[in-house]
Amino acid sequence: MIEILPETRNNMLAVRISDELTVDDFDQYRNLLRDLMQRYKEAHLFYEMVNVDWVQPVAAIENGMFDVIHGLDYGRVAMVGEKKWQEWAAKLISPVKKKGVRYFDLAEREQAMKWVQEGE
Template identity: 70%
Template structure:
């Protein structure tokens, strides 16, 4: 499930994913981030993962391809999670993002949000 967080505004998209991430969730995410990239030239992203149990393989592949094509249009990206594989995923996609990806633990979510918003911890 994809939840749009209230901190979403202007060039910043803040989302929380949980449970099962579907193709429709990934389509919505891509539409929202693409719109910000188009309007502002770049987009900041806060991406929080809580109790994420499954990502549909097709959705994961489509998202990876989107990141490869549009990676340079991302500004600051914070991935917030609770599992080792989520940290690995952040490290894996970091090189294709303009400013890389910073990974934060769930306990650091306020620090992550502040960093995405202001560039400071």
């Protein structure tokens, strides 16, 4: 399931993924992000994962392809999670994004949000 967080504004998309990431969830996320990328020079992303048990393989592949195609349109990207595989996923996708991906543990959520909003 995908939830658009209230911190979403201007050129920043903030989402929370929970339970299972489906193709429909990814389509919604991708359309919002693509819209930001068309309106702004770069789009910042806050991506939080809580209790994510499964990512549908097609959604994962589509997400990877979107990242490769639009990697230079990303600004700061924070990935917040609670499992080791999520940290590995952040490291795996980091090279295709212009400024990489910074991973934060769920306990560091506020720090991650501040970094995405304000930078260093």
